[in-house]
Amino acid sequence: MEFLIISGLSGAGKSRATDVLEDLDYYCVDNMPVRLLPRFAELCLAAHGRYEKVALVTDIREREGFAELFPTLDQLWDMGLDYRILFVEAAVPAIVKRYKETRRRHPLAADGGSVEAAVQHEIELLAPLRERADFVINTTNLTNAQLQRELLRFFGGDNSTRRMAVNVMSFGFKYGLPVEADLVFDVRFLPNPFYVDHLRDRTGMDDEVRDFVFSGEQAPTLMRHLTELLRFLLPQYVEEGKYTLTIAVGCTGGKHRSVSVARELTEVIRQLGHNAVLINRDAEK
DSSP: OEEEEEEEOTTSSHHHHHHHHHHTTOEEESSOOGGGHHHHHHHHHHTTTSOSEEEEEOOGGGGGGGGGHHHHHHHHHHTTOOEEEEEEEOOHHHHHHHHHHHTOOOTTOOTTOOHHHHHHHHHHHHHHHHHHOSEEEEOTTOOHHHHHHHHHHHHOGGGGGOOOEEEEEEEEGGGOOOTTOSEEEEOTTSOOGGGSGGGTTSOTTSHHHHHHHTSSSHHHHHHHHHHHHHHHHHHHHHHHTOSEEEEEEEESSSSSHHHHHHHHHHHHHHHTTOEEEEEESSTTO
């Protein structure tokens, strides 16, 4: 079992780090009381593989109880638990600025006391823990995507090369745009099977409908351009740290043209090395 203890300076980004670790399939607990660490570890170990990766946050918010952290960590070693410590920090001006923006109170700030003084005090208190940490991440100049990449580098394992999931959704404009769409392509300029009697009640999942839509030059030309566009775009989204991308393809009713193109686009994306799922939102309406 992987057992990760997350600590660090207040306002440095521990919550954001926890969000990323949850995406990496860690079971995460925030603000765990120090005294509960051994008991919690026992429960995880007794689950016999149910909790393969666990991450919990414990920090200065516990005030007096945090002083018991080192003896508690020794208990974990005595239990045979090979834990690791992630320490998240940032420069004092950056943390002060974040507290001003969120208007939250620093856990160590006395009434009327300055945030800067509280952060400096916290740095002093946590210095021994920082020295003991296995990983230290400074978030001062990191974007969310850059923080995610750092965490993937440390804790991603096989997930560090995880392929982005792409949802390709066909839809009908008359039913409204999909609210989850990241990219939208309008294919209403393509030949419309709706006006062909024996195709009207079928969908783009039928080969005959698909062949009709792709019978002219427009659809194949569109697919060539979309393939080159996605060949460029998809790696950029992966680099940015996106886990899921939704590409919406729309026609009037969402039954023929959009389904035919979305079907082809799904195969193209798979050939480009990404997980792709076809969703036909309005095909049966």
